[in-house]
Amino acid sequence: MRKKINKSKKSLPLEGCAVSSLTELIISAPAGRPKKPKIDPSEAALHLRLIQHGQHIVEMYRKFFPEEFTRDGIDYGSAERLLKSYDDFAHLVDARLFPVHDFSSNDMVWEEPEHGLDTMFICYHQFAPFLWYRREADLSRVERLIVSAAGYSGLEMRPPEGYRFSSNRLQELSWKRKGIISRLWLVAMALLGGTDNVWLDLDEDAFYQSEPPDWSAGQVEWLAKEFKEAQRISDEINEFFAWVGNDQEKVLQVTDLLRKAQIPDKPIEVKTRRGKPLVETLTELL
Amino acid sequence: MELIDRLFAAPEGVNPAIVMSERITEMAKAGQLDPERIHDLMPAIETAADQGERDLKGASAAFSSLQDAGAIAAKEVPLGF
Numbered sequence: 001m002r003k004k005i006n007k008s009k010k011s012l013p014l015e016g017c018a019v020s021s022l023t024e025l026i027i028s029a030p031a032g033r034p035k036k037p038k039i040d041p042s043e044a045a046l047h048l049r050l051i052q053h054g055q056h057i058v059e060m061y062r063k064f065f066p067e068e069f070t071r072d073g074i075d076y077g078s079a080e081r082l083l084k085s086y087d088d089f090a091h092l093v094d095a096r097l098f099p100v101h102d103f104s105s106n107d108m109v110w111e112e113p114e115h116g117l118d119t120m121f122i123c124y125h126q127f128a129p130f131l132w133y134r135r136e137a138d139l140s141r142v143e144r145l146i147v148s149a150a151g152y153s154g155l156e157m158r159p160p161e162g163y164r165f166s167s168n169r170l171q172e173l174s175w176k177r178k179g180i181i182s183r184l185w186l187v188a189m190a191l192l193g194g195t196d197n198v199w200l201d202l203d204e205d206a207f208y209q210s211e212p213p214d215w216s217a218g219q220v221e222w223l224a225k226e227f228k229e230a231q232r233i234s235d236e237i238n239e240f241f242a243w244v245g246n247d248q249e250k251v252l253q254v255t256d257l258l259r260k261a262q263i264p265d266k267p268i269e270v271k272t273r274r275g276k277p278l279v280e281t282l283t284e285l286l
Numbered sequence: 287m288e289l290i291d292r293l294f295a296a297p298e299g300v301n302p303a304i305v306m307s308e309r310i311t312e313m314a315k316a317g318q319l320d321p322e323r324i325h326d327l328m329p330a331i332e333t334a335a336d337q338g339e340r341d342l343k344g345a346s347a348a349f350s351s352l353q354d355a356g357a358i359a360a361k362e363v364p365l366g367f
Contacts, residue, residue, distance in 0.1 A: 039308065041304055041338055041342045042342060043307075044303040044304040044307035044308075044338060045303040045307075045335055045338045045339050047307045048303055048306055048310075048331050048338065049335055051324060051328075051331055052328065052331055052332055052335060055324075055325070055328075058321045058324075059321075074320075075314065076310055076311075076313075076314045076319045077311050077314040078307075
């Protein structure tokens, strides 16, 4: 089992999640400090550890971006230059596959190179763009209706006494309809965090409570696939909101489906062969 | 043996991590390094990193001991006093 890692709560850059802090470190070095003529032992050890524990990064660089790998190669010249090569790979992942922070943005790479190069810090600024509780104050009318119908917030469509919201029922009803209204279930799931897509359902808190992914080819492929799917779903959802707009008739269609997705909250009665409810039969037996 | 005596008796040498790091830097400058070559060098790199860190820890421990050591009055008056 992997060693549990204490994740750094250092605030990571918001934009272009792959901004290299190495450059910032170099720029912000105290002016006038004499440059050491010789390499110091800790820097030398870091150099070697970065080589030792970064082989999988080199392999992934070669696998996912062969052109860039052939063109730019890996600069083994020093710890900083090697880290820059690793960061170049992370920047390519960030630009082309999914949002992720580079290696030098994380303090861990300096303190524990093995874990710093093994642990992936996906960019949580991109998480869950539709989750209702992350932007409660900015919800549109239709979004408020969905959240209220599901029983979470607001009274406008709160399920009546003895009723509950059924996402299965909403899915069934939505998929029977033609046109963009058929996406209502998907929209509701994105708002409520039930899409089963990691980029749409995971929020910052859940991210910090979970084990971070490893930098491995399998994880990169899976996260890239999920991110592509999240983008497709997001486009469909945004089209839905553009379609509804403030059109009263369309809002009524939404309301109608949401109301029908609120079903009686009765326990299911299972009967035995003799016709008696199962609970009664079990009570007698016991 | 006292710490000072041990320090005086210790052989002189450069930290193995520095030696290997400088060797790699030179090889990189000469364009002699690629991932395959690094793969071949890996056992030597790991050994140098381990030994380098061990020496670094030892040096830090000795330095801390010297820093925390109590003052002892000199038997002779230093020159100039």
